[in-house]
Amino acid sequence: MTDHLWPAPTASDPVDAVVTVPGSKSATNRALVLAALADDPGYIRRPLRSRDSTLMADGLRAMGVGIESTLNSSSGVPGGGDAWRVVPLPLAGPALVDVGNAGTVMRFLPPVAALCDGPVSFDGDPRSYERPLGGVITALRALGARIDDDGRGALPLTVHGTGCLVGGTVTLDASSSSQFVSALLLSGARFQQGVEVRHVGDPVPSLPHIRMTVEMLRAAGARVDAPEDGGEPDVWRVAPGALLGRDLVVEPDLSNAAPFLAAALVTGGTVLIRDWPRHSSQPGDQLRELLTRMGGSVEPTDEGLRFRGTGRVHGLEADLHEVGELAPVLAAVAALADSPSVLSGIAHLRVHETDRLAALAAELNGLGGDVTETADGLRINPRPLHGGVFHTYLDHRLATAAAVIGLVVPGVEVEDISTTGKTLPDFPGLWDSMLTGTVVKG
Template structure:
C-alpha cells in the first residue's frame, strides 16, 4: 500500500493538551534565504533551516544550477535549538540543468529568474498539480526583462529557460492577483539584473502581502536597495537597484503558519501550548494567529520562552478577511467547524489555485463528516454541526492534513488520507502531533 493509500487514525484528546512544541523553521524564510545566499558575492549560512520537501527541492534546484549548498549539521549559533545549517557557496550559474519543483510554489516561481542569469538551458518540471498552478505572470515578466522562455504557450510548467549568463532587467508590469510570489520572484533576483527591476502590479489586490514584505526585508538585510509601497513609495510598485548582495549568517525563524494546528489544539481542547522562540516582531503572516485565535476564544501572551497560548473552554465563530493570510485558512476552517456559532472566511478566492482547490476541498471534506460548509464567491461560510468520524481526504495538500488532525482531536474516528503529505513543510508531523498528546510517535 502506498503512502497516499494509507489512512492515519487522527488521535483524539482525552484531556486538555499541555505541551511545548518546537516548530521547525519557516519555509518562506528558508527558501528566500537560500536564493539570496546563492546570488550573493560571498559564502553564507542559512541556520536552523526548514528541512522539508519544499526546501530540499529548492536546495537541489540551486545545486543543479551550480551553487554549492553544503550540510553543516554541527555548526554553532547562539540561538536556542541551533546547530543545523546549510553553507551556501555562490558560483557561476550554468546549464544545461533540470530542476524538479515538486509542487512548491516558491521553487517554481523563484528559480526561473535565477535560471535566466545562468549560462545555458534550464528545464523546469514537477508534480502533475504543478502544471495547473499559475506561472504565466513570471514567464511573461521574464520575457519583458530580456529572457527567452519556452513554455509551449501554456503559461505553465513544464518549461525551459534559455539562460545567457545575464539579464537586462528594467520595468515590468505583472498581474499578481493570483500569487504574491510573482512579485517576490522578480525582486529576489533583481539586484543581479543589469538594470535592476521595477515591478508594477495591475489587477485585483495582491494576496498574502506579508510575504512580499518578508522578501523586501530580507533583500535589505542582504544589502539591496529596495523601494516599497509600504515605506511611502508608489502604490503597487517595487524597485530594486542593481548591486552586490552580501553573504550573510541568517538564522531562520520558526514557521509561525505551521504553528496553527498546535495552537488550534490548545483552543479546541481548552489546553495550553508553548511555541518556543516566537519572535516579538516578524513579517511572517502566521503571526496573525495570535489575533485570529484570540477572537475565536483563546488567550495568549509573549513570554521569555516564546508564545504561550491557552484555550478557555469556548470556541467562537469568526468573520475574518484572510486575504493576507490565506495559508491559515484550512486550520481556521477546522476550528470554525467546532465553534459555537457560524463563521465567514472572506478574501480567499486565490486559494482555489494553491496545492489543490482549498475552498472546494475544505467544503467537501468537512461536509462529509457531517458539517455544513458552503463556498462563497471569495471564501467559505461555516455553520457548526455535530461531526462524526470518517476519512478526510487531503488532495496531496499538507494544510488539509493538519486541519483534519485538529478535527480528530475532538471527533473520534477521523482518518487522514496520506498524512505523509505534511512532509512538504512540516517533517515528522505525526510524531509531533503524538508528542502534543503525550503519546509516543
C-alpha cells in the first residue's frame, strides 16, 4: 500500500454517535459574496472552513474586500465564537483569483469582478478548465462586461472591470449548472439595472440551490421575483438596490451529513446530527426522505435529527435531478442494498469535479459491483463486494462514498482521502470518532 491510500475503517458494531457537521459550503460561499457587496460590515458565524470556502474568501480579498478571521476568539465579535467579519471596500484590480476546482468560486466571482475597477484574472486546477462556465461568460458579456477568454468559454480568463455593470435582461442555458443562475442573481442588485435571468433549455438541475440564493438575497434586503412565488417559469429578477450587512449564522452542511447518516443505515446503528434545522432550502434536507425509503427511520429532536438503521438496506428508485450532490453516497448505499436501484435525472454529474457517473460505475464495479450507466443516471444491482482500491479522481464525494462502503466491506483502500478537505476538513478524524462512539465535532 502506498502513502496516498487510506484504509477505510470497518465497523465491528453498529455505529452510535452524535455528529456536528461543519457549516454549509453553499451557504458560506453565498454569504461571503453578499457580505462583500453589502453597504455595511457583517459577520458570518460558524462558516465552513475548507478549501472551497477559503478560495472564495481569498478571491474576494484579492479584489479588495476586508475579511477578518476570528477563529477561536471572541475579541471584537458580538457573541464570540468562530466567525468571519466582512468589511465591504471598493472593489479594484488588478487581481488574480485562484478558483481551485470550486464551482461556486469560478461562477460566482466573475460577476463580482465585473464590478471591480480594473482587471481580474481567474485560473484554477486543470479540471476547472473542463467545467462548464460558458453560460456565465456569455451572460456577463450580454450585460455589458468585457471578458477575455481566447474564445474558450472556459477558464482561464480575465474580466476587465470598469467599476459598474449595466445589467438588465439576459437569456442563458443553465441546464448544466444551477450556479449559472445563482452567479448572476447574487451580484444583480449591484448592477445599474438589476438583472432578469431567463433560462432556456433542458430543466435546471439542483433548483434548491437557486431557492437558497433567493432566500439569502431577500434576507440581505434585495427585492427578488422567482418562479416559486407564482412568477414566470424559469425567470428570476433582482431589482437594483443596496444590500444589508448582516450577522448570519451558517446552517450545518446537510449534504455533508450524508455519509454519517448512511453509516447508521448500513451498520444498523444510530447517528444524531446536531442542529439539523426544522426548515432548510439545502438539498441535503431531502436525505431524511431518501434514506428512510432505503430502510432507515428519522426522529427530529430538540438537539437535532436522529437517524436509525433497521438492519436492512433497500434499493431506491429516485429522480435526483434536484439533489445530484447526494448521488455518490446514495449509490454506495444502493450497492449494499437487498434489491436493485435506479438513480435518474443526474446526467449533469458528468461535468462536476469529475464525471461522477463514470467514476461511480468504475469504482463500484472494481469492488465486485454491478453498476451500469444510463443516459441520465445509474442502474445498480447489488452483488457481494470485496476489498480493493477505490479511486477518487480528486472528488470529495467519491471519497466519502468509498468510506461508507468500507464500513461493511473489509479491505477498501481510498485513494487520496485528503480530497475531502474541499468541504469536510479532517474527514478521517471525524469518521474515526464516529466509530469509537465519541461526539464528532466538525
